[in-house]
Amino acid sequence: MIAFVARRLLATIPVLVMVALFVFLMLRLTPGDPAAIIAGDNATPIQIEEIRERLGLNDPLPTQLAIWAGKLLQGDLGESFFFKKKVTELILQRVEPTLALAASTMIVTLLVAVPLGVIAAYRQGGWIDRAVMGFSVAGFSIPVFVLGYLLIYVFAVELKWFPVQGYKSISAGLWPFLHRLILPSLTLSVIYIALIARITRASVIDVLGEDYIRTARAKGLTNRAVLVKHALRNAAVPIVTIIGIGIALLIGGVVVTESVYNIPGLGRLTVDAVLGRDYPTIQAVILVFSFVYVLINLLIDLSYTLLDPRIRY
């Protein structure tokens, strides 16, 4: 077990290095002069030179990589052009709304998607099943921002149940915090529910065909016990795997949802950074999000032994 954890941790390092290398090379291998692109159309040669100097683009590539990697290992992600601050500081300031949005979306998704998927599998071919499958196709097809505006229009503008946009920190009280979080997390959870409900249904259907389910039924267990204790437990591994892979979807959705709902989180920071040609910030946000994604999936891999005692390493 410990050997497995160690091996899995070691296997993650090359992936992280590869991600960092991509992010590093993205700027350096851009055709043309990246400094000129970042400076914009109206920049003077002096401004371009200054940007080149600040990004260290005048050094040879290996030197640049060594300096950049060295700083990265010390947790230094550079300084933002636009906000004139350390990028790490900037990210820490913006992390709360994003975490709140991601966590509430995850909670809504799991509460809705897993039961839906199990019921759809249990009543395979029935109307609930068909409704769940229909929803999952539709959920994949409605862009997050279209859905976001639709919900805002119906529930905030017309019905006035929720504030239109904005974010209140949890320190401003639980209700104002939650009140502004409901619509964004509903918006973002739709695509995620579509994904998880689909996979839950598929893996529960697979499991329901197993002999031990028949045994469980034969010994007179209730449907609920069969479904939850036997079917869902055994279907947990693929479901959890997809939850992990779906984090990529969630991260992408966060960028869009924060823009639609005017939430000052990391997603908004990304878009603002691109519009402000703030390359150090863009680089840092991509790096942070990707690392989080890789590390969550590492944790999920490690959790398999807990979910399914048959898995031994």
Add this chain to the structure above:
Amino acid sequence: MATPDLVDSAAQAAAAAERPGMVRQLAGNPSVVFGTVVLLFMVVLGLLAPTLGTIDPASIDPVWRNKLPGTERTLTLPSGQDVAFVHRMGTDSLGRDLYSRVIYGARISLIVGIVVAAISIAVGLVIGLLSGYVRWLDGIVMRVMDGLMSIPGILLAIGLVSLWGAGLATVIIAITVPEIPRVVRLVRSIVLSIREEPYVEAAISVGTPLVPILYRHVLPNTIAPLLVQGTYVCASAILLEALLSFLGIGIPPETPTWGNIMAEGRVLFQVFPHNILFPGVFLALTILAVNLLGDGLRDTLDPRMAKRF
């Protein structure tokens, strides 16, 4: 997780492709029919955009800005003639005719979807074939692909677009890059199973060179799964393009794309929701059609996969 299934389904799909009555099977699948009809409708809209009662989608008319759908007016043609004109979908905050912009917007979405699907399949196929067949390449290629797949697709595209500047070509490349690793993995998994087949071993033992083996034995087995994958890539490309444009970092705002129209409508959304509603419906309908087409193709060509999802 899905590798053995994909591999099995690849073989079955190849067999399915040779079965007679394939076309009839596809025509009997409601998802395929709905998807094809809606897509063809969008293609026709895009191709015939200038003849469908549209005006120049870029022509600005401040006097007639922010009009509701159905507003009637007289329009002076470039020839000096006055005609009656109805803004079927209203106008945006610069007085541009929304109906014309939405119809012309179909062009960009379809171009991006098809081109991205074609490039990522082509590039992914070549890399996947080589990686699956040339052992020493495999390790390196797969590490690179793992790295690429660890960056969430939207962020990778945003990062690339921010460097290359906005424009149709850069948007297409930026959306293609994150799609390639998925195609590579699919092709590689098919190759790895096919190379163990007796007929491939036989071909190797009689001295058939690498290229004919790939071309004659491996390539045909990739067609059906790639067709399915291609439709999904197309759907996600259309979505991503609209998303980048919507965020203001995609195709330049003068060009009518569904994402751009919505981006423009954001400010006055609460008063004039039609600016977001109309392009949103077209966008969602197109993506739905492509996804359904993909599901239908998968059900018909990949029966094993169909059972799983």
